[in-house]
Amino acid sequence: MPTPTLTPNLDPHALARDLSGKLLIDGEMVPARSGKTFDVVNPATGQTVAHAAEGDAADVDVAVQSAAAAQKPWSKLSARERGRLVTECGRRVSEHAEELARLVALETGKALRTESRVEAGIVADAFFFFGGLGSELKGESVPFSPKMLTITQRDPIGVIGAIIPWNVPMMLMALKIAPALVAGNTVVVKSAEEAPLAVLRICQIMAAVLPKGVFNILSGQGPECGGPLVAHPKVGKVTFTGSVETGKIIYRAAADKLIPVTLELGGKSPMIVMGDADLDKAIDGAIAGMRFTRQGQSCTAASRIFVHDSLHDAFVSRLKARVDAMKMGDPLDEATDIGTIVSRQQFDKVKSYIAIGTETPGATAHACSALPTDGALAKGLFVQPVIFTGLGNDSRLAREEIFGPVTCVIRFTDYDSVIEQANDSEYGLAATIWTSDLKTALDATQRLEAGFVQVNQNLVVQPGLSYGGVKHSGLGKEASLESMLEHFTHKKTIILNMG
Numbered sequence: 355m356p357t358p359t360l361t362p363n364l365d366p367h368a369l370a371r372d373l374s375g376k377l378l379i380d381g382e383m384v385p386a387r388s389g390k391t392f393d394v395v396n397p398a399t400g401q402t403v404a405h406a407a408e409g410d411a412a413d414v415d416v417a418v419q420s421a422a423a424a425q426k427p428w429s430k431l432s433a434r435e436r437g438r439l440v441t442e443c444g445r446r447v448s449e450h451a452e453e454l455a456r457l458v459a460l461e462t463g464k465a466l467r468t469e470s471r472v473e474a475g476i477v478a479d480a481f482f483f484f485g486g487l488g489s490e491l492k493g494e495s496v497p498f499s500p501k502m503l504t505i506t507q508r509d510p511i512g513v514i515g516a517i518i519p520w521n522v523p524m525m526l527m528a529l530k531i532a533p534a535l536v537a538g539n540t541v542v543v544k545s546a547e548e549a550p551l552a553v554l555r556i557c558q559i560m561a562a563v564l565p566k567g568v569f570n571i572l573s574g575q576g577p578e579c580g581g582p583l584v585a586h587p588k589v590g591k592v593t594f595t596g597s598v599e600t601g602k603i604i605y606r607a608a609a610d611k612l613i614p615v616t617l618e619l620g621g622k623s624p625m626i627v628m629g630d631a632d633l634d635k636a637i638d639g640a641i642a643g644m645r646f647t648r649q650g651q652s653c654t655a656a657s658r659i660f661v662h663d664s665l666h667d668a669f670v671s672r673l674k675a676r677v678d679a680m681k682m683g684d685p686l687d688e689a690t691d692i693g694t695i696v697s698r699q700q701f702d703k704v705k706s707y708i709a710i711g712t713e714t715p716g717a718t719a720h721a722c723s724a725l726p727t728d729g730a731l732a733k734g735l736f737v738q739p740v741i742f743t744g745l746g747n748d749s750r751l752a753r754e755e756i757f758g759p760v761t762c763v764i765r766f767t768d769y770d771s772v773i774e775q776a777n778d779s780e781y782g783l784a785a786t787i788w789t790s791d792l793k794t795a796l797d798a799t800q801r802l803e804a805g806f807v808q809v810n811q812n813l814v815v816q817p818g819l820s821y822g823g824v825k826h827s828g829l830g831k832e833a834s835l836e837s838m839l840e841h842f843t844h845k846k847t848i849i850l851n852m853g
């Protein structure tokens with residue numbers, strides 16, 4: 355087993371240059387077969403920080419063949435041994451946590467102190483959590499007949515294709531690969547165009563622990579690299595996080611091969627603040643829930659905040675004051691609370707929604723926080739967070755996923771009708787309710803149509819807690835024991851007739 359230790363590199367620019375032009379296939383850092391690269395841009399400055407290798411179908415094939423060859427020997431290790439190796443990956447990743455946080459801040463524009471370090475911590479936790487679950491890969495004994503031994507066992511699926519987005523790339527990758535590996539599968543990851551570096555670095559760290567081929571990562575364009583990965587005959591399952599549109603393309607391609615998929619898609623998550631809620635806690639919850647520090651780039655963002663008429667005006671002015679006090683600036687600066695939007699495409703999308711909202715009769719846009727004045731950041735993709743009031747739940751801003759720092763605060767008076775409005779969405783990922791009444795809280799948990807319902811809190815996704823949506827928010831669960839058992843194994847029934 356190879357075990358060289360990499361030295362953490364706390365200069366993200368130097369590390370980005372080192373990682374340029376590389377994919378990780380069969381345990382080696384290699385260029386794309388075509389030799390092509392694409393630019394990775396620091397969204398805070400507009401400068402190119404790396405040239406990522408542009409993988410395509412040829413690289414996908416080599417990576418999948420490597421993963422397929424590695425799968426049998428990997429599955430022959432005991433689940434506990436695989437878990438021990440995944441735990442060791444977590445230990446090494448945690449030694450590199452600061453380096454990874456800086457690198458992901460550089461490529462995504464997420465503030466180091468408020469976001470990127472938090473993400474790096476969850477990555478290590480994901481490896482530790484799943485690394486400890488090897489002994490849970492157990493089957494059942496079914497009392498079918500006294501003459502027969504009837505049991506079930508959990509077998510790995512084979513090669514897993516994992517396609518990840520850019521918003522929390524390290525965390526979302528870890529929550530897919532750690533359970534897949536412990537379950538005895540091998541993996542090929544396709545990273546997001548906007549954020550290929552930190553995840554590649556994690557894989558480089560893992561390659562020093564895991565046998566070659568068990569784990570491979572490709573960067574490249576969605577249709578040209580992700581498409582062939584889904585279509586490859588040796589890929590037995592695809593796990594995807596991203597847009598609904600791409601999720602449907604992947605689902606159709608998987609249907610042609612009759613393979614299972616897990617899809618974590620969009621959200622338009624409601625937050626309901628009842629008249630008896632603790633206002634201070636609800637404001638904290640809105641700040642955390644909207645992921646303002648991540649410029650709202652989260653599928654769980656509390657982008658529809660329903661506030662009882664009796665608290666509405668105080669809620670809006672206090673929320674605005676709190677966001678105003680947050681400092682927008684260089685993501686790598688320790689003083690910064692809010693970084694940038696990830697890409698020009700996302701920036702334009704967010705700006706277009708703000709324009710639509712602003713032009714809607716009756717709506718008021720409360721722009722918060724101040725754009726940075728530092729000249730070095732003049733080309734940065736900074737957007738002032740906007741709290742809209744006066745928009746209804748039927749407005750485009752309340753129905754479509756914006757994936758930016760834009761939320762609608764909607765006034766309500768009647769509990770039944772607010773539950774109805776909260777559920778009136780094509781999405782069903784997360785929902786929260788803020789109340790001091792236990793009966794209302796319990797009732798809402800039963801009636802809200804979402805995969806993740808929280809009362810008086812707004813937690814980020816955590817290893818151990820099942821996570822995934824209903825309706826257009828997706829299919830399947832991640833982050834939990836259930837995700838490992840149900841989504842990365844198949845159950846085999848075995849009957850021994852001893853009569």
Ligand SMILES: NC(=O)C1=CN([C@@H]2O[C@H](COP(=O)(O)OP(=O)(O)OC[C@H]3O[C@@H](n4cnc5c(N)ncnc54)[C@H](O)[C@@H]3O)[C@@H](O)[C@H]2O)C=CC1
Binds near residue numbers: 579703
């Ligand atoms: N659920 C979530 O956490 C995310 C939601 N989104 C939503 O999607 C919108 C667009 O963002 P994008 O980054 O363009 O999302 P996307 O869904 O197009 O991209 C996500 C991943 O899928 C890959 N991909 C794209 N087309 C593919 C294809 N035909 N076959 C296989 N893989 C493919 C991409 O390369 C990337 O790795 C955002 O504005 C946001 O609303 C985006 C990222 C994450």
Ligand SMILES: O=C(O)/C=C/C=C(\O)C(=O)O
Binds near residue numbers: 814
């Ligand atoms: O902000 C979080 O806690 C989680 C974000 C996760 C996503 O955006 C996703 O799974 O798509």
